[in-house]
Amino acid sequence: MPWDRVRLALTLLMVDPCRLGGLWLRARASPLRDRVTGALAPMSPRKIHTAIDDTALFGGLDLAGTLAAGRPVHTRGLLADGGVVLLSMAERCPAGLAARLGQALDCIPSEGRARTCLIAVDEGAGSEEGLPQALADRLGLFLSLDGLAWADTAPLAVPEAALAAARARLALLPHDPSALDRLVESAAQLGIDSARAPLLALNCARAAAAWRGHPQITPEDLVAAAELVYAHRATALPPSEDEAQPTPPRPDPATGSEPETEQDQPDALPDETLVEAARAALPPDLMARLAGLRGAKAMRAQGSGAGSANNSFVRGRPLPARRGTPGSGQRIDLVATLRAAAPWQVLRQSMRRGDRLVILPGDMRIRRHEERSTRVLIFAVDTSGSQAMTRMAEAKGAIELLLAEAYARRDHVALVTFRGDTADLTLPPTRSLVQAKRRLAGLPGGGGTPLAAGLQTALSAAQQARSKGMTPVIAVLTDGRANISLDRRPGREAAAADATRIARAIAASGVGSIVIDTGVRPQPALDALARAMGSECLALPRARAPQLSAALGALMGA
């Protein structure tokens, strides 16, 4: 992403922060990122983190202060005044917080409530991690600092006077229906369904026009809007210009003013230019990543759906109470609190000269529960040539039966496929069976058998799931003829050695697993692999669905 674009985005955000919704900044911690966030300092953003509780956001009773003062002390929430809020580590934002921030962003300004602008700093590593979709949809601008070097950048300071002048021009900017038409059309061509996107793009184009001192929105401003607002939302690449695509005639029955505006702007921009602009700003491997990304986002939105932390404050088997302050999600354990305060009452009452119970902040105890975590079933499916030739249909059938079982038990499922020389997380953990089914049906087959890569991807998916508090189980479906090693080279011996190595790693990580042999004849090599994984091997001809699900059920402790 060129620095010019970054600079423009930051400037526009400062011109009209609230109408743009905010900024999704995707960057790992670096001096460069500090330069970018530093440039936003004049907006004096207030920082929040993903573990923030409701009291801090929306205000409430300050319990510690109340107890110390002996009268109610209320705090005013960060969001009560609107303004600019900076959320760091946004990729870890739980669905609940995302929903509440989304509500604050949607909030209609009325008496006593101001609009909020959110800057979400997303440090997600792979395509699996990212901002929850609920927020990504509401933030207008997107910036990614990948591939930008320190030398390309320059310090950024926007003079306050220039901003004020731009804001003044923004207020006077005339309404331009044709700009809106063009933005909506290009959004449709890019496969952007949300109605928020064109609206945000329009506001972005307006801010750009105001900043550049244009008397009305010009094609240049529209291009800027397409680059900054549309590029990262695109879900479909429109046909490029060499595939001659006749522009459909656009009747305009509503406003008779269309010809007039055309005259006003002799250089009126054909819609393709906007789409091209967005296309130029697209990441190069977009199409390849699209499928994965969308799934990944859906997964993120699952958030704390039900697979939340193992140590819950809300439900599950009770654990001993712990010292702490009740806040969002943490409930006071009244009895334990009183018990903690009891021994000191004589002393405290004599000091305070009261006859009431005296409870100090330090006495507060909160409840804790141990929650049984959600299970996630990771299928690692071999779709290589040998497998496809023999038993692909049966393997798919078996998985579908297991999926139906998983549905009944409300487990999450994930799908890893391996063929050729790589393995992909085709479907990140989800509860949506429809999606799993769809992905499974569309699986291509053919190529080598990179068993080691498949196991590795499954293991990393399992570890990610575990870090989210889920209990993962891996089910490997293969015919066992590994012939591609981890470094993507053909060769049976190296491939088998790699596979065994990863299998041992799976055993060491303590993730439950099962190997399902889908070959025509049972492979002894797979038995050895299963032993290395610390699991058992079932041959598909014998592995009827009930048997399979019973085996998996036993693994998951169902």
Added chain:
Amino acid sequence: MTPFPFSAIVGQDEMKLALILTAIDPGIGGVLVFGDRGTGKSTAVRALAALLPPIEAVEGCPVNSARPEDCPDWASVTDKRMTTRPTPIIDLPLGVTEDRVTGALDIERALTRGEKAFQPGLLARANRGYLYIDEVNLLEDHIVDLLLDVAQSGENLVEREGLSIRHPARFVLVGSGNPEEGELRPQLLDRFGLSVEVSSPKDIETRIEVIKRRDAWERDHEGFMAEWQRQDAALREAILRARVALPLVRASNVALHDCASLCLALGSDGLRGELTLLRAARALAAHEGADEVSRGHLRRVAPSALRHRLRRDPLDEAGSTARVARHLTEVLP
């Protein structure tokens, strides 16, 4: 700024009709809206708040009681004057705690004044109104259980922290979500009277109109509201008229027979399907000024009333909407 006017929402007719029907007859029992982001789900619900006729309630009552004698004892309501207030539409955010939903011991009063008092939760505030859950499919299971219980009994029972309290909690449940992100438990699905599917409009003209109106609403708020307020007011009048007409709408044996045979053909579980279908058709008849439920009314509300009640094969691709449509043409030609 006032919310976006309900009548200015472009398209999404099924969703709008479902919301209007529940406004006419709250007994229909809620609306579930499933669809993509940015398709106007929450806009419609917020707009509903401004559209609905206000309710009469006791001034100081936390559960919006309609008569002074209905106020719960624990609330110790002092101010028993009647006031009109807008129909409550309460948001139930994701990640909400149980305390906030059901209400809990008022810690502030317990600690500062040593009193054991009940602090009402969202369910109390939603009484006689609407409870709106965005992303309902991501709601945690224990909150869902709680809602199921209350939605069925119409009463919230709190037994915790030494409190034993009950209060009425009759509300219309409105849920929205994106089915790609997770599914809803069948038990909760069944509690929603109507379910509708929304999607982004597919043609450019409609999309431009959507953005145009929304933009006009932001830019020229006063003018836009003035333009649409009249239509909203007309709709409000229509809802009020339909509420009066509702008890007078007859349902003939033929209509009952139609309901039953459709549900039988679809194999929907339980009898809630028939009941909701009939109620919704009756509300639609009242809305349209008819004095009897006709087959046309049934046909129009059947997809919303039944599509989420079919026994579902989780791996069925075609979706329930197609199944309902197929049986509709067969059973109710």
